[in-house]
Amino acid sequence: MMNLKLNPQNGTNNFPNPETSSSSKTMSEVVEPEVHLVQLQKSVVVDLGHGSEVLYRTRFLSYEESWNYFEYLNKHIPWIRPTILVFGRPVLQPRDSCYIASEGLAELGYSGYKPHAHSWDEFPPLKKLLDEVHRALPGSRFNSLVLNRYKGGNDYVSWHTDKEKSYGPTPEIASVTFGCEREFLLKKRPKKTSQGLSAPSAKRLDGEPPSKKVKKSKDPDQHTFMLKHGSLLVMRGYTQRDWLHSVPKRVKAGSTRINLTFRLVL
Numbered sequence: 053m054m055n056l057k058l059n060p061q062n063g064t065n066n067f068p069n070p071e072t073s074s075s076s077k078t079m080s081e082v083v084e085p086e087v088h089l090v091q092l093q094k095s096v097v098v099d100l101g102h103g104s105e106v107l108y109r110t111r112f113l114s115y116e117e118s119w120n121y122f123e124y125l126n127k128h129i130p131w132i133r134p135t136i137l138v139f140g141r142p143v144l145q146p147r148d149s150c151y152i153a154s155e156g157l158a159e160l161g162y163s164g165y166k167p168h169a170h171s172w173d174e175f176p177p178l179k180k181l182l183d184e185v186h187r188a189l190p191g192s193r194f195n196s197l198v199l200n201r202y203k204g205g206n207d208y209v210s211w212h213t214d215k216e217k218s219y220g221p222t223p224e225i226a227s228v229t230f231g232c233e234r235e236f237l238l239k240k241r242p243k244k245t246s247q248g249l250s251a252p253s254a255k256r257l258d259g260e261p262p263s264k265k266v267k268k269s270k271d272p273d274q275h276t277f278m279l280k281h282g283s284l285l286v287m288r289g290y291t292q293r294d295w296l297h298s299v300p301k302r303v304k305a306g307s308t309r310i311n312l313t314f315r316l317v318l
């Protein structure tokens with residue numbers, strides 16, 4: 053069973069430090085089943101094992117402030133739906149995106165596409181949001197931001213990891229969500245075979261929507277978070293090396309969702 057630690061500071065913007073939080077209890081000591089706890093508690097730490105961890109805080113920002121961000125981003129971000137390469141073939145990326153980075157950082161590139169790096173100065177509300185993320189995560193630092201807009205349930209992001217050389221071996225990625233609730237899935241990367249092949253690869257496979265079947269079992273190698281309007285999810289440690297994540301198509305999800313992932317380019 054996955055090991056969730058309670059946040060003793062519910063109601064604040066701070067996550068407990070899982071290394072030092074001696075008062076935290078494993079979830080199994082507190083209440084069953086664990087899925088209820090995810091809904092009741094305002095923030096949880098999910099220990100994925102082997103040095104990987106996810107933190108989730110449902111109410112990082114207030115409902116109203118979150119809608120203000122949504123309206124601003126929807127209107128003022130120069131959204132682009134780029135053509136990317138999937139198995140060498142050009143396809144339209146199944147969501148809009150934009151990239152913001154501090155000056156002088158290594159370029160971002162994925163699936164044959166190199167997004168233009170916009171400056172933080174172009175978007176003052178995002179500088180404020182970056183400050184709020186830094187305040188919520190003492191000791192963490194971010195200098196770049198990938199923005200995604202899912203215009204309905206047919207937009208998605210396939211199984212992938214955010215593993216860039218320039219992020220170092222244990223990147224921390226902080227994800228803030230606005231608008232429509234969608235499922236964020238994590239699954240353990242398949243182990244290398246005896247021939248040394250690892251399949252499927254961890255590349256972005258934007259031509260292949262992830263399976264619609266979300267296992268409801270307590271498979272420790274699979275986790276689902278319903279990311280709420282104004283929520284914060286943080287992936288830490290070896291999550292990008294050992295786990296894949298995706299936001300699958302959900303035809304019934306009719307409205308727009310905007311997700312921001314803050315990253316540190318070293």
Ligand SMILES: O=C(O)CCC(=O)C(=O)O
Binds near residue numbers: 198200209297311313
């Ligand atoms: O939209 C999300 O929640 C995830 C986006 C993501 O994984 C990415 O931009 O790399």
Ligand SMILES: [Fe+2]
Binds near residue numbers: 212213214297
């Ligand atoms: Fe990602």
